[in-house]
Amino acid sequence: SSSRSDPLNIIEACQPLNFLLTKVTGIQEKYNRSGAVGIKDLLSPSLGSLQESVQFNYMIDIPWLVQQYPPQFRSKPLVIVHGHQRQAKMDMDVAADHYKHIKLVNAKLEIMYGTHHTKMMLLFYDIGMRVVIHTANLIEKDWHQKTQGVWISPMFPKCKTASDAKDSSTNFKQDLIQYMEAYRTPHFKSWLEKIKLHDMSSAKVHIIASVPGRHIGPAKQTWGHFKLRKILRQLGPGNSCKSWPVIGQFSSIGSMGPTKESWVYGEFTESLATTKDGGASLTMKPTLKLIYPSKDNVRTSLEGYPAGGSLPYSIKTAVKQQYMHQFWNHWKSEHRGRSAACPHIKTYTRSHPDGTSIAWFAVTSANLSKAAWGALEKKGQQLMIRSYEIGVLFLPQNYGLEKFKTLEHASEDPLAFPVPYDLPPTHYEKSDRPWVWDIPYMDKPDTHGNKWCPQ
Numbered sequence: 001s002s003s004r005s006d007p008l009n010i011i012e013a014c015q016p017l018n019f020l021l022t023k024v025t026g027i028q029e030k031y032n033r034s035g036a037v038g039i040k041d042l043l044s045p046s047l048g049s050l051q052e053s054v055q056f057n058y059m060i061d062i063p064w065l066v067q068q069y070p071p072q073f074r075s076k077p078l079v080i081v082h083g084h085q086r087q088a089k090m091d092m093d094v095a096a097d098h099y100k101h102i103k104l105v106n107a108k109l110e111i112m113y114g115t116h117h118t119k120m121m122l123l124f125y126d127i128g129m130r131v132v133i134h135t136a137n138l139i140e141k142d143w144h145q146k147t148q149g150v151w152i153s154p155m156f157p158k159c160k161t162a163s164d165a166k167d168s169s170t171n172f173k174q175d176l177i178q179y180m181e182a183y184r185t186p187h188f189k190s191w192l193e194k195i196k197l198h199d200m201s202s203a204k205v206h207i208i209a210s211v212p213g214r215h216i217g218p219a220k221q222t223w224g225h226f227k228l229r230k231i232l233r234q235l236g237p238g239n240s241c242k243s244w245p246v247i248g249q250f251s252s253i254g255s256m257g258p259t260k261e262s263w264v265y266g267e268f269t270e271s272l273a274t275t276k277d278g279g280a281s282l283t284m285k286p287t288l289k290l291i292y293p294s295k296d297n298v299r300t301s302l303e304g305y306p307a308g309g310s311l312p313y314s315i316k317t318a319v320k321q322q323y324m325h326q327f328w329n330h331w332k333s334e335h336r337g338r339s340a341a342c343p344h345i346k347t348y349t350r351s352h353p354d355g356t357s358i359a360w361f362a363v364t365s366a367n368l369s370k371a372a373w374g375a376l377e378k379k380g381q382q383l384m385i386r387s388y389e390i391g392v393l394f395l396p397q398n399y400g401l402e403k404f405k406t407l408e409h410a411s412e413d414p415l416a417f418p419v420p421y422d423l424p425p426t427h428y429e430k431s432d433r434p435w436v437w438d439i440p441y442m443d444k445p446d447t448h449g450n451k452w453c454p455q
């Protein structure tokens with residue numbers, strides 16, 4: 001149908017960046033009408049005649065997921081890729097047993113504390129396929145009142161022969177195949193053959209992914225923050241951006257080590273700060289700004305304190321890294337109408353100090369953790385990663401630009417980048433504290449008049 005609310009129109013209106021946020025219940029409709037999708041939109045018949053699909057994720061409510069598919073697609077073959085082990089794995093098996101069209105694939109997690117965070121959909125239609133890389137778990141509350149990010153590919157046409165099925169200038173297809181091969185599971189054999197038969201030349205993003213392992217040699221640059229460093233070294237901004245802050249925005253924080261130089265303002269910032277052919281480490285490290293909800297951001301959010309149930313920053317980790325306080329900035333999204341929609345999205349960018357332009361932008365499943373991005377070991381010879389993650393990197397030159405103007409400050413430009421939060425970021429006040437999920441908050445009630453007493 002030609003209506004603006006038809007999912008295909010929403011997707012086509014956000015080309016060529018194809019970067020959307022999820023719809024939020026309870027905000028003014030104008031902030032949901034354009035540049036936003038719900039899960040039913042992504043699975044809509046107007047996007048294509050679905051034949052089968054693969055859902056990669058962390059938390060999956062199988063009965064709820066099945067209900068998100070339109071009735072005519074509800075019994076098409078569905079493969080769910082997850083990383084649960086022991087009791088959680090058994091629970092998944094029991095839940096899936098009720099559906100004969102569902103097959104489960106269990107990702108190997110051979111390194112302690114690793115998780116299968118990757119959130120990706122492979123949607124196979126009659127005439128082609130789409131890839132969706134996003135940040136939301138497959139549970140209702142992740143699609144209700146949070147800020148989540150979605151990148152959806154154009155329709156990748158199905159070809160008769162593999163030689164017709166081209167890759168993009170960003171090696172999207174090669175990187176997707178390499179990522180899936182890293183699972184080392186025979187279950188992916190048929191999917192990989194299908195993917196190889198699709199023309200992905202229209203993809204304009206780079207894949208930034210993580211797979212568990214102790215990666216050395218060329219593999220060190222294939223995954224995690226060293227993949228980002230490699231691409232920025234080849235295609236990143238020039239020296240003109242040397243003084244631009246680097247920004248990380250996420251929904252959880254791992255253990256960063258005893259000092260800021262241990263990892264976050266060491267190897268991690270060096271990767272985000274990498275410029276083309278210029279040694280990031282040779283000169284001043286840029287300012288690092290980290291956007292993470294304060295206790296009051298959570299208290300005053302649409303969900304109230306329960307939003308903090310998806311912001312698993314533990315007090316035992318937080319007390320070990322008080323040095324992080326200098327980096328904290330509020331979650332603020334006035335121009336997207338989402339200041340009260342707690343972030344579950346994870347994004348990384350490099351922005352002009354005044355926020356009117358950005359040099360690159362990444363949206364990913366990866367939180368601020370060594371497990372997700374990787375940490376150097378053995379005197380920098382290997383990059384140890386614990387989890388599966390995937391995200392996409394937008395570079396201006398893949399859209400014929402030097403820089404992206406930000407939509408917030410250049411609303412008429414079709415290539416202005418729809419950054420999910422307000423730039424420049426707003427630093428915490430002295431009295432502000434980052435949200436920590438396992439301590440009580442009894443002093444002030446949240447938007448629902450409740451306190452927070454976790455036990």
Ligand SMILES: O=C(O)c1c[nH]c2c(Br)cccc2c1=O
Pocket residue numbers: 058059117135137309310311312
């Ligand atoms: O994959 C993700 O995004 C998530 C990973 N770990 C979580 C924990 Br632990 C507790 C609550 C929420 C999440 C979550 O959302």
